[in-house]
Amino acid sequence: MSAMPEKNTMPTGEAHENGTVFDPTSLEGILEKYRGAKGALIPILQQTQASYGYLPRPAVGRIAKFLKVPESKIYGVATFYAQFHLHPRGRNIVRVCLGTACHVRGGEGILDAVSDELKVKPGETTPDLRYTLERVACLGACGLSPAMMVNDTTYGRLTKKKIAEILKKYE
Amino acid sequence: MSLTLRDFSRHGELNAPAQASRAVAPRDGRPTIVVGLGTCGIAAGGQEVYDALVAELKKRGLDADLVSVGCIGMCEQEVLVDVVLKGAPRVTYARVTPDMVARIIDEHVGRGKPIQEWVAGTITDEFDPYRDVPFYQKQKRIVLRNCGIIDPERIxxxxxxxxxxxxxxxxxxxxxxxxxxxxxxxxxxxxxxxxxxxxxxxxxxxxxxxxxxxxxxxxxxxxxxxxxxxxxxxxxxxxxxxxxxxxxxxxxxxxxxxxxxxxxxxxxxxxxxxxxxxxxxxxxxxxxxxxxxxxxxxxxxxxxxxxxxxxxxxxxxxxxxxxxxxxxxxxxxxxxxxxxxxxxxxxxxxxxxxxxxxxxSGWYAAIGTEKSKGTKVFALTGRIKNTGLAEVPMGITLREIIYDVGGGIKDDKEFKAVQIGGPSGGCIPAKLMDTPVDYESLAATGAIVGSGGLVVVDETTCMVDFNKFFLNFTQSESCGKCTPCREGTKRMYEIVTRITEGQGTMEDLDKLEELAQMVKETSLCGLGQTAPNPVLTTLRYFRDEYIAHIVDKRCPAHVCKALIKFRIDPDKCKACLICKRSCAQQAISGDKKVVHVIDQAKCTQCGTCEQVCPFGAVIRE
Structure with a gap:
């Protein structure tokens, strides 16, 4: 990952990547729930990301202090798992399934169609932060392949024609 | 409202038979409507159907129980809606859309007359559902006994x-x-x-x-x-x-x-x-x-x-x-x-x-084979007619699963292979379809029972490309801790990619085999130890496809882009301009009433023309 934390990262007041100032209120609420808990790092990262949309650098610094581990350890975990993101993401996450069943039934074509519609490549976010496009190894909706997921909703039996209409629903 | 042990002994006996559930015996004689709302049901539009049911019931002032259940396994037929009336079997409607809801409520719930042309099956015995649907006849539901029958959100x-x-x-x-x-x-x-x-x-x-x-x-x-x-x-x-x-x-x-x-x-x-x-x-x-x-x-x-x-x-x-x-x-x-x-x-x-x-234990051990007891749930997907979830006794043959349960191959294409056990499993060719499904027999073919993914592929799947798909998956999911898996899966992926691009040599096949064997034997965990299975089984059963890519520079299934050409059959082309307009590369020439031609120098083999042509005039070569 390109963005590694600088020394003495301040937990508060630092600018977000998107220009706003980091507000630690919800992070503090999350941390409080895990005081003294075992194996808390991943759930903390998951909830931080759910709250901020990604893992802001000041949040990582604060979590490191709270858990009394070096930031490098947190970045090690965060970059190991596909779920975590160190940069802001779109308000809506579009995950196109490329599992075996979708592969056999034209999932690549669906990914191309979504990519054309949003004008971004997989892994990228639209400039207006409305969508992030991702590829996913399997959503488990194989019986209805090809499939994709927008936020927590799964769409099956997709055709290229259905794509624009589905995406339009998400502001 | 804590329960105690005494609550579970019916008539003083723990093994007394189960009561009929609400799913087949409506409470107080009220009609029950059941909607399948597992992920697949929702993906097929189940929530919209559910909302339509709520609205239509309200509009008519009808008193009925609306229940949501998990997946019963007929994914191909989602959205599934069942109607249960007192004294009648549970009737299942398939591929229900919101505009079908009003008629189901009026005719079936209101007047007690099932709409025969929409009925997919009926349940008379909730422990042995759909005796009238071929998909279920060879199934034995132990693990799935409650799936699609009970409301999973109510203990x-x-x-x-x-x-x-x-x-x-x-x-x-x-x-x-x-x-x-x-x-x-x-x-x-x-x-x-x-x-x-x-x-x-x-x-x-x-x-x-x-x-x-x-x-x-x-x-x-x-x-x-x-x-x-x-x-x-x-x-x-x-x-x-x-x-x-x-x-x-x-x-x-x-x-x-x-x-x-x-x-x-x-x-x-x-x-x-x-x-x-x-x-x-x-x-x-x-x-x-x-x-x-x-x-x-x-x-x-x-x-x-x-x-x-x-x-x-x-x-x-x-x-x-x-x-x-x-x-x-x-x-x-x-x-x-x-x-x-x-x-x-x-x-x-x-x-x-x-x-x-x-x-x-005796009851369970009586199901299955000598060494593989009980049942196994399989997810049937790919180019098969009845995709879905099927629980079958161990020892059933692959042919029975694919043809009797799965209904055979979609669009009457030619059955080529079945990929069993995911990226850790192997591809078993059509000629071995009488292999019984148990741990030992499947291992003998080079595949594994694995977790239960069963992907059917037909003549339109290139086995080299398919193998590349799995290697791409395992090489990107390799955690990187041990060298054989980290480097080996990557190098195998590169070799196979080269072959699909027409750049492979016969020497590559030997290298691939040697590498696969080495990764299998020396990797730290199951991921690396099983990642070579798709390589080894495709090399074992579909070597001719590799050779066609390497020697003849030809992809027999017409999948690998570097080795195929799209051409318009002048006899079938109606000169309608549809393909010409949809070609992003502007590689298609022709006009109204002038037969269209693809400029091979501009064509990127994206296949859009083939998909949009209403006359099947675009051919892969």
């Missing part, structure tokens, strides 16, 4: 169908060692892939020294093409929870984790709900059913790493570390989660346990 419905009675039997009449013995005698083997004897695994953990022991459920169903565990968790979460409590009692564990992948939000939601309901009724937590036994259960959400399906990596992930495997021994039974003795089984294995306890 009462699980309890009505014998739920937690296995647990009550264990706590009131069996010693831990007797439980282990019973599971051992049943012959149940791990359904996650490796097929280790479950009872023996429990015994190791029970004998391990330690005050604190953990029970773990592996619900990190990462194999692309597999959704058995998702369906069980969404459709019958209590079966898994009950299995785990029984296991915990046998092993002496007081805390457990269900590690579920984050891609399954509905499964996680229903698990958490089920745990809360079970805790409230005294089935989890302290002093379970008044027996003095304690067991606490948590759900841990995975974070998107395939390797976490490996047991030591999974435990590292629960501990909040990078999910990397470590060498065994020490095995988790002796040194597992937080260095304590731990036992880990997969979702399907756990869901078998309550039924084994309730019906006895």
């Amino acid at each position: 009462e419905e699980y309890i009505e169908r014998d739920g937690y009675r296995g647990l009550a039997k264990v706590l009131s009449t069996m010693k831990p060692a007797e439980v282990i013995d019973e599971v051992k005698k049943s012959g149940l083997r791990g359904r996650g892939g490796a097929g280790f004897l479950t009872g023996q695994k429990w015994e190791f953990a029970a004998k391990a020294v330690g005050d604190k022991k953990y029970m773990i459920c592996n619900a990190d169903e990462g194999d692309p093409g597999a959704f058995m565990d998702r369906s069980v968790l969404e459709g019958d979460p209590h079966a898994v929870i009950e299995g785990m409590i029984i296991g915990a009692y046998a092993v002496g564990a007081d805390e457990g984790y269900i590690y579920c992948r984050a891609e399954y939000p509905l499964a996680i939601k229903r698990l958490n709900l089920a745990i809360a309901q079970a805790t409230e009724r005294g089935l989890l937590g302290r002093n379970i059913l008044g027996s003095g036994f304690n067991f606490e259960l948590h759900v841990k959400e995975g974070a998107g790493a395939f390797v976490c399906g490996e047991e030591t990596a999974l435990m590292a992930s629960i501990e909040g570390e990078r999910g990397m495997p470590r060498p065994r021994p020490p095995f988790p039974a002796n040194r597992g989660l937080w260095a304590s003795p731990s036992n880990i089984n997969n979702v399907e294995t756990w869901a078998n346990v309550p039924q084994i306890i309730l019906n006895g």
